[in-house]
Amino acid sequence: MAKENGILWALSPMLTINTLSGIPTFSFRQHGSSPTRWRVYYIGTYVTLSFFFCFSLYLTIRIVSEINYFSKNIDIVAHVRVTWGFYSIFTVTISGYIHFFRRRQVEEVFVGLSKLAIGIRVERIRTWVYIQVLAFLSFIINFVLASGVEIKNHRPDSTMDYFTTLLLMFWGTIHMEQEWQFYNILLLLRLSTEDLNFRVRSLMANLDLRFEHRSRTDKKARVLRKLLRLRELQLKSYYIFKRAMSIYGIANMILSGETLISLAFHLFSVIDSRIFGHNETIPLRRFASIYWMVCEVSAMTFVVIASECLRKEVDRTEKLVIDAMLKVEDYPVRRELRLFALQLLHTPFRSSACGFFPLDLTLFTSMMATVVTYLVILVQLHGN
Template sequence: MRINHFLRMAKENGISWALSPMLTINAISGIPAFSFKQYGSSYTRWRVYYIGIYVTLSFLFCFSLYLTIRIVHEITYFSKNTNIAANVRVTWAIYSIFSVTISGYLHFFRRRQVEEVFQGLSRLVIGGSVERIRTWVYIQVVAFLSFVVNFVLLSGSEFDSLRPVTTMDIFTTPVIMFWGSIHMEQEWQFYNILSLLRLSTKELNFRVRSLVANLDLRFEHRTHTAKDAKVLRQLLRLRELQLKSYYIFKRAMSIYGIANMILSGETLISLAFLLFSAIDSRIFGHNETIPLRTICSIYWIVCEVSAMISVVAASECLHKEVERTEKLVIDAMLKVEDYPLRRELRLFALQLLHTPFRSSACGFFPLDLTLFTSMMATVVTYLVILVQFKSSE
């Protein structure tokens, strides 16, 4: 694979160069966010690579579904008197392997849409933030690699259990590790898309603010409308930029909606089981002298919660920037007396009103701060139910 060739091409585009560490990891794992048709002779090799990745992921997808069915079918391997801890661990495994498998496999077929999103962002975001973006992506790379290493350790500690190790146990955790890593890459991509949209909106706000300041100056000196045509063109350009940002946002929501919903469910279940582990230590393992499994499981939960918090925080920051745009446009509309300018600003305000940047998980629930309130209420409910089941053992 000629990853270095891609990096040289990507450096010509500031944002692509800044995101190249993330894109490289995506290419290695099989879900690249770019196409290689433009690279001439190397396209044939990349086409063979895509075919190989498709065959490999299809095999892993079928094998993962087979493992899920086996877990459900052979749930009696615990015993007839199954304890609540065993049920919790099986439920956790079934949800994890099934959800991240579906999400990761579907994401592979959306790589063209992902490519369009990042290409659109590369035309929106200014180059002045490239170095800062690349530094932040490097930090994300370190965090992601620590997540993968933790997954490997968790896979190795799977055998720290009282019950005999079966063939299904040997394959289940590595499969969850693979698809879970891909799912974390999806959330990584979505977070960067929201951050880049926020930077684009911030630059848009700066340009709107500058334009409003010029309008105030013209009004103050009672100048004539010699430059009205230029101002109208600038407003039209700003409206087009805002509309392009909204189309990119909607495309990203359609791509990552399922991944966001799965991450929310994973976070919800993980938090409930983490709190229940304080009551029943068998959730993470039985051997008290080797706490590796417990530490790795807790770190996994921390990574999921951190990803959830990061996505929600990025969504909130983007929404606030869009609200600032609305406020600037409305303030300008109230100050301008010239009818053509006022009409253009009114159209801009209406456009902002009908293009809300509100993230959600496939439309089922919004990705905002209120999500954590609902999530904690649900976690407490699950915890009470689990405690009642434990007391009846």
Template structure:
């Protein structure tokens, strides 16, 4: 069954090789896996040092953006420094937690083997769609680099800033796609548990339940579903722990993207390079921001779907308890009570629909502050 899941996810796993997380490596020898890991660590160390150099030097190269240190320049410096530093941190921390991620994959494999053995073909098509969207985002980064060189006129430090942003943001996007796929598979497994539990409820409340053989069969199936549910929760907790930091950085990145992109409508200098505007470059920036928002929206939708399936499991168990007083059912209900499926970004932001309310309030606050500073700047210039 692991080969079936690897086959279904192979397009995305091939892309994930550049982030150092590829379950195909489990089928290689220990020495090969160690060499690949050391190579990834060495490459990431060099790129991290170079990215830190670019991040620290970004405020010192303000002439690449504007002749004066105005509000537009400050916004672009903060924006660029955050993207470089946050995506770099996310990628490096993720590589160091490679063992935990492979453990999550093994846990998913066991669940899929028992609950989703007939859905791998459809899931592979779904993964291919994700790969297509990933390549669209990569093509947008290439356009962004090309137009930046065209506007600046040469390969300057700004080019390397965009290049490192492209690399680290692609890595971050991979991490979030991994997290989304984990949530999606977990929600499908929870749905399969609910289907089996609904069928079992019919047996529990029927007359055949009184027969000794039927009772043993029901208890055996119920015990198996309880084990599946606790394995589901264990994998979910591991996933939430590993991807907590990338999720936090994704939310913060979306906050800055929305604030600064909306502010750019008021102040065109935010998306200009050397006081020169380019419609393709502006469109590329907007598409970049939209891709981050789209992946965040997909993660929230998958997490909400998983939560609804778990709530449905609780409802099915409670309905069965109301019809039949059974000790195993009470144990199952108690187990569900102590295994809440609530995901968050390192505990700062809940990954549910309430996040959009908080984001809207925060973005409005940032916009008011930025507009007030810009208005003061214009007043000073006029005087």
């Protein structure tokens, strides 16, 4: 991907990993490959993911049926382990498989982002993406380590457990890539909004209509044209944001649920270590599992912070436009600013998980309250 493509060039390390994992953001045709090669790749990926999807659902049913999950005599630790495994593999499987069919929508989002202005920060974005690649690779290495320990401790006669662990690793990696994509979308939208705010400030700072009649008319026409372009740019950003929310809403909801369950069960493992097994590999398994949880919490934290920063930047745009509207006396310019303010009022950048709960800082307080509630229930059941 050529450097002159700007944002797409900066994101190319992430896009390459997406393609290797089977959820490409762009087709091979955009990289100079033949349509036949792209068609073969797409069909092969579709067949492979469909097989993994069906097999994962089959293993999900086996997780519950093999140990008689609904028996009254089952130990609370078994309940915890089965619930954790069931939720993890089922949710990430659904999320990853659905995401594959949204490839064209994801492609439209990134193409739209490539047309937005983010100033001259392309090099810094690419450096930040490289740092994200290193963090993602550390997550993969830890996932492989945790899966290896899990397979080593399986019973010899439990062959299906091997496949469950490997598929959980595969779908979990794809799910983390989804959050990676969503975070970068929020980051680029924030940078674009910052550039928009800079243009608004510059335009209002240089606005001086106290000239002779002809110069005043020409300058006013230029100001109106620039305001119209800024409105169009803000509206394009909003459409990209809404499309991204419809694509990644399920993934965000699953990540929040997975983080909540992991926190509750990890705290419960302090009371009963049987959640991680009985043998000498408990410390290694615990470390790998804790690092996995840290990666999930970090991903959710970055997404929430990026969402909050984007919201604040959009609020700053609204404040700049309203302040300019109050200071400008010329009616046509003031009317254009009023339309801009109304547009900002009706295009809020509020991130959520499929509309169930907002992705803001209040999510952490709600999550901690839920974790404490779950932990109290688990401790009571464990005592009984």
